[in-house]
Amino acid sequence: xxxxLIQMTSGDTPxxxxxxxxxxxxxxxxxxxxxxxxxEVTNCLSSxxxxxxxxLSYEEDDAMLSAxxxxxxxxxxxxxxxxxxxxxxxxxxxxxxxxxxxxxxGSIAARYDKIHMFDVQITETESYRESEGYRxxxxxxxxxxxxxxxxxxxxxxxxxxxxxxxxxxxGAEILTVPAAFSPxxxxxxWETLLRARAIETGCYVLAPAQCGLxxxxxxxxxxTHGHSLAIAPWGEVLADGGDGPGITYVDIDREEVARARARxxxxxxxxxxxxxx
Numbered sequence: 001x002x003x004x005l006i007q008m009t010s011g012d013t014p015x016x017x018x019x020x021x022x023x024x025x026x027x028x029x030x031x032x033x034x035x036x037x038x039x040e041v042t043n044c045l046s047s048x049x050x051x052x053x054x055x056l057s058y059e060e061d062d063a064m065l066s067a068x069x070x071x072x073x074x075x076x077x078x079x080x081x082x083x084x085x086x087x088x089x090x091x092x093x094x095x096x097x098x099x100x101x102x103x104x105x106g107s108i109a110a111r112y113d114k115i116h117m118f119d120v121q122i123t124e125t126e127s128y129r130e131s132e133g134y135r136x137x138x139x140x141x142x143x144x145x146x147x148x149x150x151x152x153x154x155x156x157x158x159x160x161x162x163x164x165x166x167x168x169x170x171g172a173e174i175l176t177v178p179a180a181f182s183p184x185x186x187x188x189x190w191e192t193l194l195r196a197r198a199i200e201t202g203c204y205v206l207a208p209a210q211c212g213l214x215x216x217x218x219x220x221x222x223x224t225h226g227h228s229l230a231i232a233p234w235g236e237v238l239a240d241g242g243d244g245p246g247i248t249y250v251d252i253d254r255e256e257v258a259r260a261r262a263r264x265x266x267x268x269x270x271x272x273x274x275x276x277x
Contacts, residue, residue: 001034001148003036003037003230003249003252004028004037004249005230005248005249006247007228007247007248008020008210008211009210009214009245010042010210010214011217012046012055012219013217014044014056014063014064015063016215021038024038024245025068025077027247034147035078036077036080037080038068038079039180039209040154040178040180040210041084041097046085047221051219052133057086059084059098062084069106070106072104076104078103078104079101080101080150081099081100081101081102083099086098092135094133094135095134096113096134096137097113097134098111099111099152101143101145101152111141112137112140114134114153115138115153116157116160118130118156119131142170144171147174147254149172149173150173151174153167153175153177154179155178161197164201165200167201168200168201169267169270172201174204174206174254175203175204176207177197179209180210181224185225186225187225190225191229191237195231195237197231198231198233201267202257202260202261202267204233209225210224212224212226227243228240232260233257233260234260
């Protein structure tokens with residue numbers, strides 16, 4: 001099965017991001033990809049909460065979601081929309097950072113809301129407080145497809161290995177990690193963490209990423225790391241999307257999952273233990 005990882009530089013105007021995303025999905029499908037993945041916040045990458053409040057939509061009204069579902073129908077492909085920033089009906093008004101798995105008939109096969117919020121101080125001048133604008137999810141998600149069982153996650157989730165262990169125990173063979181990683185932490189940790197998650201679980205890891213300097217109408221422009229990566233179940237880097245927008249292709253063979261787990265069957269060796277005192 002051929003997969004395609006789409007690497008984008010989404011701006012803070014959702015309507016402007018639809019055409020580039022759809023065009024890359026069409027290109028990937030025309031090149032034979034049966035499973036196509038877009039990055040985190042495909043529809044709107046913004047550091048301005050007022051901008052998000054003005055332009056983000058509820059799921060049922062989101063134009064990017066509607067357009068990409070139609071692309072999946074037209075191309076007859078499985079599509080992971082890495083995530084969309086969406087309004088919710090939560091009392092505190094926070095948004096959802098939600099990933100969608102779209103089937104070839106356009107139906108939504110799975111939804112996943114990002115569990116772990118990126119609240120960090122990267123440097124003296126670079127900090128993020130994702131939880132101020134987005135509310136965390138509370139449920140891990142796996143989804144069956146003809147080419148394997150997917151375990152869904154988003155970006156900062158990558159730093160929490162117990163989530164991926166749970167996904168693997170629930171049957172995941174392919175872990176999806178759409179991201180908008182900071183260049184500082186991306187350079188230091190992105191590849192290492194992705195390879196670790198693959199090795200620990202014996203899963204493929206597919207991580208489509210945002211890249212470059214993102215157009216900003218309001219607020220501070222953001223820069224992201226890029227380097228969409230596909231990792232084999234044994235931990236090898238199969239493909240790297242580099243620094244700029246584009247499409248990275250990789251062939252997936254679910255038998256490689258079985259072979260990796262047979263060589264080191266640690267996924268079957270978990271044991272209960274008492275916590276330290």
